[in-house]
Amino acid sequence: MKLQISPKIVMSVASLYNDTNRIFMEYIDNSIDSAEAFFDDQSNAYSKEINIDFYLDKKMVTITDNCYGITNIPKIVQSIGDSDKKAQPWTNGQFGYGIYSFMAACNNIEIVSKLENNSYGLMIPIGRDQFDTKSVDDVFFDDPKEVDFIYSSGTKVTLSKFDNQSFKQIDFNEIISEVEKHFELLLGRKNLTISLFNGITGEKHICKSFDYEEFDGEYYEEHLSELTFSGNKNNATYTLPADPPVHIFLKILKGKALKKPPVFISKGRRIGEIKSIKGFRTKYKNEIWGHPSITGYIDLSGFLEPTIARNDFRNNNESKALFSTLLDLEELISEVIKDVNKASEHKHYKSLEQYLNKELSKLAKIDALNFRTEHLSGSDINLQSGGDGEDKTEGAGSEHHREGELSGVHSEHNESGEDPDGYGPSEDDGSNPSEKDGSGASNKEAENPFEDTGFKGSERKKSGFNIEFVDGDPIWNIETDKPIRSQLIGGTIRIFREHPEFQKRIKLTLTKEPKISERLITYLAGEITVHYKDKIQSREGQAEYNVQMFENLVEFIYMFEDAVSGLAGKNLSDLDG
C-alpha cells in the first residue's frame, strides 16, 4: 500500500504531542469513538458492555477494546487527514492524525482490528522510520495480515520501541488523572468501563467519572439552545442556535479548594480549562475561572470547533457568542465566589489559629504560662453539670472576678501568686474576713444553663493561649475612641480580622484568597506579645519603665515572628492540610 500524503506532514503533526501520557488519550479516544455505534443517547447507556483496557508493560503499551472495530484499515495509511469520522457528529476524531501521535514517543505501532461480521481480524504494523523520507513515493506498507482477535469485534493497538526519554515520562497516576479528566462526562455513561493496568507494579484502576455531588456548594446550571452576541460594527445582536444545547454546569464549593477548574468539553472530551483558552478574553481568568473553589464544565456538544491541537477554539461567531455568554455570567459567579471566599476564610483562619497556638505554646512552655484550654476527649466528665463549661479560673463568680478588679481594654487580669506562703493571694481587701473561697454564682449552679456545652471531656490548662480570629467588627476603646486590635478574654486572645490595621496587612492572591504577608506576621506577633507580656507581668510584678522593658518586649516579638516565619507568603488555604 502506498502513502498519499507527505511523510513530513505526518511527522510534524505528531510533534504537536509533547507529553507521552497525553498520546494514550488519542487511542482511548478512538476506542470510545468506535463504541458510539452501541450508544443510546436517551438511556445514556451502551447496548453492550464496553471494555477499554489500557496495559502498561516494561517495553510496550497496549489499548484493547471490544467496540465496533475499524471499517477500513488500509485507509489508516492511505488517506491520512481524511478521517471517516469527520462527517459523524457524535464522534470526536476529525482528521485521522490522532493515530499517528505515537510518532512523538515511540517507533512502532501495531493495529489489529476486527469487525463483527468478519471471521478474522486484520493487523497492520506501522513504523515511524518508514516516514523518515522526503518523498511520498518512498513510503510503502505491507497489506494487512489476517490474525485472530480476542473479541467478536474491536481493536487492539500496541505501541512499542519507545524513545528512552518518552518512556521515562510515562506516569501511571498521570494517565489515570488524564483519562478521568479527559473523559469525565463519558465515564458517566452506563456500560462503559475503562480499566488501566500497570504491568510493572501490578496496579489496576477502574476509571470513574468525577462526582460533583460529593462536594457541598452552590451550583449554576443552564442548557442554552441559543446563544447571542453583539456585532462589533453596528452593535446588532446575533442569535445562534445550539442543537444539542450548550450545557453549563459550574459549582462553587464551600470552604474547599478543589483546584479542579472548570473545563470546556466537546463531544464528551475535555478541550481545556476555561482559564487556559486563549480565545476567551476576560479580566477574571484567575479570579473566577481559576478560583480554587470553582469547578464544573461547559459541554459544547459540538457547538464550537476545537483547533487541530485541541487546546483552543476557532475564532468565529460561535466562539464569540459563547464567550459573550460567559462574560455575562461572570458578575453572578463573582458574587457567589465572594460569599464562598468568606466561608472558606473562616475555615482557613481556624487552621491559622491552630498553627499559632502550637507555636505560642512552645514559647510559653519556657515561661510556664498556661492559659490555653484543651478539652480531653474520652473522659466521662459531662461539662453540662456541675459547672459552666468554662475554665474555672476565669469563670463567672470565681474569686478572680471580683468586682472592679479585672478589666482592661487589652486584657483582663487575674492577680495571682500574691501570697508569699503559697496560700494564694486572696483578692478581697481583708476588711471582712469571710468568704475567701470565692464562691461565685455560677459555680454553685448545679446545672449549666448554656445549651452549647453538652460535650463530654474534661478540661486542662496547657501552655500558651487560645488564639481566635474574630469575624465581626472590632470593639472600640472608649478612651481613645478607636477600634481595638485584640483583646484577652479568659485564656483567649481575640484578634479582630476586620480591624483596618489587620486588613492593611492582608494580601490577596489573584483569586482573592488571603495571603499571609510578612507584615501580617509581625502584626500578629506584636498583638500576641502584648497579652503574653501582660500576663507575665501580672505574675512577676510591675514592669519597670526602662529600656530593658522595651527590649524584652521586642525580643519576644522577634522570637514569635521567627517561630511563625514559615507562614510568610503562604495562602491561608495552604494551612488546611
Place this chain on the structure above:
Amino acid sequence: MDISDLIKRITPLYNEYKQNSKTISAVNAVILMWEIGNILKEYLDQNDVAPHNLYREVYGNSEGGSNVARRSWITREFQGRCYRIRNMFESKDFIRKDFPSLVGFTAFRECMPFLDNKKYKLHGDERQNLLNLLNSNNSKGFVLKEIRKIQANKIGIKNSRNQRLVDLDGEKKLFIDFYNYIFRLSKEESEKISQAFNDYQIDAKLIKDIANNTSALSSDGLKFFDFDDNKINQISPSSDEDQIWIDYINILKDFMGQSNPKKIRRFRRLIPPERIVKLADMLNQFNLK
C-alpha cells in the same frame, strides 16, 4: 510627686515581693507591704485624695467613664492591704516585735480585721492570744481553723459577695435564654435563618449593632453604639421569639445607659466574658451566613 513617680517608687518593692513570693517569709512579706504602704501613706498625707481613689489612679480601671485603662500591675486590693498594714504599725520594727515567728501570711491576712478594724479590733488578752496563735508552732492549717472559730464568734455574719448579684437575676436569665435561642438558631440552615430574620424584621445592621454592643460588655472601657430605634420598632412582638430580641435589646440599652460600670461588672460575675463574646460571635456569624 505624681502618680508615675509613685508607681516608680513602689515598683522595686512590689517586684521584690512578687518575684520572691515562693520563698519570702511571712513576716518579711508583711514588712515589704508595710514599706509600700508607707509610700502610699506619704502620698496620701501630702495630697488631697482618698485612699481608694489613689488605688484606682495607680492601677487604673476606675469606676467612671474616664481613666479606665490599666496603668500598672499593682492591684487595688494589694495597695489597700499595704496601706492598712502601714496603719497598723507605726514602725516596721513593731512587726518583728509582734510577729517573731509568724506562721503564714494567709493567717495574718485573715486576722487583719482583728488588728485594725474598729469594730472587731481585739485588745488585751484577746489580742495577745491571737498573736500567740499566729506565732505558734502549730501547722498553718490548724492556725487557720482556729482563726475561723474566732471569726465566727466575733464577726458571725458573712457578707456574701453575691448579695448584690441577685438584683441581676432577670438580666442573667434573659441573657441565657437569648444565648440559647441564638445558639439553636445558628444550627439551622442558612435559608431558615434568613427566613426567621425576615419574619422578625431584623436586618443585618441591627444584628451587627446587637453583636457590637454585646461585645462591649465583655470588659471595661469599651464603647457602645446607639441602636437605631426605627429598626427596633420594626420588630413585631408577635411571638416569644420576637419578644426575646426586644427584651435583650432593652437589657443592652439599660447597660449602655449606666453612668459607671458597676452593674456591667456585676453582670460579668454572673455571665462569664467568654459567654458574652461567644454570643457576639454567633450573632456576627449570622451576617456572614
